[in-house]
Amino acid sequence: MKTRDKILLASLELFNERGERNTTTNHIAAHLAISPGNLYYHFRNKSDIIYEIFQEYEKLVDYYLVIPDDRPLTVADMTFYLESVFDGLWSYRFFHRDLEYLLDCDPRLRSDYRDFTNRCLAAMKTIFEKLAEAGIVQEQPEELREVMALNIWLVVTNWMAFLKTAHGSTGDEGLSLTALKQGIYQVLTLEMPYLMPEYRDEVLAIREKYRPVLPEQRDSVVA
Amino acid sequence: MKTRDKILLASLELFNERGERNTTTNHIAAHLAISPGNLYYHFRNKSDIIYEIFQEYEKLVDYYLVIPDDRPLTVADMTFYLESVFDGLWSYRFFHRDLEYLLDCDPRLRSDYRDFTNRCLAAMKTIFEKLAEAGIVQEQPEELREVMALNIWLVVTNWMAFLKTAHGSTGDEGLSLTALKQGIYQVLTLEMPYLMPEYRDEVLAIREKYRPVLPEQRDSVVA
DNA sequence: CTATTATTAGAGTATATACTCTACTCAGTC
DNA sequence: GACTGAGTAGAGTATATACTCTAATAATAG
DSSP: OOHHHHHHHHHHHHHHHHOGGGOOHHHHHHHHTOOHHHHHHHOSSHHHHHHHHHHHHHHHHHHHTOOOSSSOOOHHHHHHHHHHHHHHHHHTHHHHHSHHHHHHHOHHHHHHHHHHHHHHHHHHHHHHHHHHHTTSBOOOOHHHHHHHHHHHHHHHHHHHHHHHHHSSSSSSTTOOHHHHHHHHHHHHHHHGGGBOHHHHHHHHHHHHHTSOSSSOOOSOOOO | OOHHHHHHHHHHHHHHHHOGGGOOHHHHHHHHTOOHHHHHHHOSSHHHHHHHHHHHHHHHHHHHTOOOSSSOOOHHHHHHHHHHHHHHHHHTHHHHHTHHHHHHHOHHHHHHHHHHHHHHHHHHHHHHHHHHHTTSBOOOOHHHHHHHHHHHHHHHHHHHHHHHHHSSSSSSTTOOHHHHHHHHHHHHHHHGGGBOHHHHHHHHHHHHHTSOSSSOOOSOOOO
16 A cells, blocks of 8 residues: 555544544654655645545545435435445544634635535435435425525534533543434434325334434443 | 633633634733733643633523523523523634533543533423423423434534534634524524424514525625 | 666754743732 | 732743655666
C-alpha cells in the first residue's frame, strides 16, 4: 500500500479514535513510523488530509443514497438506506464531531459540505416521495417532506455525538453496535405517524429489531 | 463589576463568537485588558472557567423548564418552553459546538452534563404527559414519549450547528433570529401528528409564525 | 550504468498555548 | 504607621504544534 494511502487511513483511524483536535500530524507520522517530513511530502498540510478524507466520505454516502428510477422503492430499500448511512457515519465519525471548526479552517470544505448536505436532504425528499408512490408512507406536501428530511438529518448526524456525550467515561468503549442501531429506531419513530396501514406492521417489526435492550442505558457501560 | 465576573462574561462572549478552541486564556485577558496572571489568580485553569459557565447554563435551563404542578399546561406554556430553550441555547451556543472535546477534558463536566441531559429529557417527557392530560396532544405510551423527547432534544441541541454549517461563509453574521426560530418550526413539525383535533389549528397557527420566509435559504446570507 | 525523479529521514523553526512566578499596589486594620 | 492580604502586572517557561529544510536513499527510465 502506498504511503499516501496509509497516511489517509491512519489519519482517519486516529481522528475517529481520539478526535481531530487531539491528533497532530506528528502523531500520524509516529503512528506509521514515518517522518513528519515524509508526511508533508505527500500532503501540503493537515487540512488537505482532512479534505481528502471528506471526499471519500462524500463519495461513500452518495453511493449509498443512489435511488433506483426504474422500480418502486421497497421497505427493504428503506432499511438498507438507514443501515448504510449509519455505517458511513460510523466510519467517518470524527468529521461530525469537529465539524464547525473544520469548516472554519477550510473554505473549500465548507462549500463542499454545504452542497453535500443539500444533496443528502434532496435524496431524502426523493426517497419519501418514492416511498409514498410505493404506498408505504402517506403522500405529503412537498414542504412537509422537506422539513421531515431536515429533522431526520439532524437526528442521524448527531446520534453518535449524543451517545458519546450521554454515556459514561471517555471513549468509544461504550459505543456498541446495538447503541449505534438505536439511531435507526429513533428515525423510524419519526416516520411512524406517516406509515400507510398496509405497511405499518411490517415497518414496526423492523423498528422493533433496533429497539435498545434497555429502555435507556443511563449508566456507564464500562465494567 | 468584579474582575472574576468580567472574566466569565468575556469568556462566554469570545467562546460564542470565535469558538472555545480559538479562544485562549491570553485572548480573554487581552480582551479585558488585564494580565494573564490576573486571570489565573481568579481561575485555576481554562477548564474551571468553562465549568463555571456551564453551571450558569444549567441553572438557566433548569429554571426555564420548571413545570407547574398545580394547573394543566397550556399551548402558551409550550410556546414559552420552546422560546426559552432556544434563547438559552443561543446564549451558550459555544458549549454544544465543542461539546465532545470539552467533556473529554473535564470529568466533572462530563458527569454533570450527563445528568443535565437526563434532567432535560425527563422534563420533556413530563411536559408531554401534561400536554396530554390537558388534551392538547394525544396520550402516548411512556416509551414513545421517551423516544420523542430524545428526537426533539437532538433537533433542538443541534439546530444551531446545522445553521452554521449549512449556510455560507464563516461566522455568526448569517444567524438571524428568524433562522434561529425556524428551529421551533422544526420541533412543532415533529409534534404535529400527535396533536388533538381541538388544538390542532391553534398550534399550527403558532407553528406558522416560525415558518422561514424562504422555503430553504441555501445561499450565503452575506451581501 | 547513469541521470533523474520519487520518496524518505530527521533535525530544526517559528509560533502559540496554558500556565507560573515574582514583585508591586493599594485598601483596610490594628 | 507598620502590616496584611486581595488584586494586579508582566515577564517568563515548558511544551506542543504545524510545518520546513537539507540531505540521503530508493526506484526508474534511457
